[in-house]
Amino acid sequence: MSEARPPFPPFTAETAAQKVQGAEDAWNTRDPQKVSLAYTPDSVWRNRDQFLSGRAEIVDFLTKKWERELDYALRKSLWSFSEDRIAVRFQYEWHDTTGQWWRSYGNELWEFTGDGLMSRREASINDVTIAEADRRIFGPRPTGDRGQDIDLR
Template sequence: MSTQRPPLPPFTRESALEKVRLAEDGWNSRDPERVSLAYSLDTRWRNRAEFVHDRAGAKAFLERKWAKELDYRLIKELWAFDGNRIAVRYAYEWHDDSGNWFRSYGNENWEFDADGLMTRRFACINDLPIREEQRLYRWPLGRRPDEHPGLSDLGL
């Protein structure tokens, strides 16, 4: 069984856009096992103040994340790319177990190996409390519909 995760570097604009959408789709699945397979066995992350040192750690991180961030919906947008690196900006909406809603804004820098697995992920994120009526992401849980506006279209 191949461990490749196309598209593979070096990235073109089209392949970088595809890689970003595949990452968005994966995270919107909220399936830690599925999402963790996009990362190398020795992946290294910095997510806010948390550091992850391998794929098992990434999976555990995602399990904790989606247990806390309920009804999670994410939109990612390509910012830049070069060779085996991609930079994205994103925003996601979620609520906690008390019903408090947030929109979290972030930037990530990604680096990939030759097989298209992410070896490094650096994330900076800020949380903005919002009221339920301020939500912009109202599609059914799962993949964002193709016709749903992206970040720039929403003015985010």
């Protein structure tokens, strides 16, 4: 069974945007196993101050993440792309077990293999406390909102 994940490099503006939306959709499922299949078996990550290697570590990381970051909802936005690389900015909202809501802001750098799997992911993320009334991300992005940029604040 092929693990190829279209669209494939070299990216165009259209295919890079498709890749970003596909990643957003997958992460919003909060299914670590499903998400991990977009990465090469030996994919390397830097996520904040953590370094991961391989799908098993990715699944473990995401499982723990979504046990801690409750009602997680994400938006990604294409920032830039080249032949086999994509840069995105993102925001996601979640609450902790005490009910405190957070908005997490970040940037990611992605590198892909020829079969469309991500071989490298570097993420820098900052968290800001928000009131529940200040939330603006509610579940997966509605189809009509796809392609819309996300506000800086």
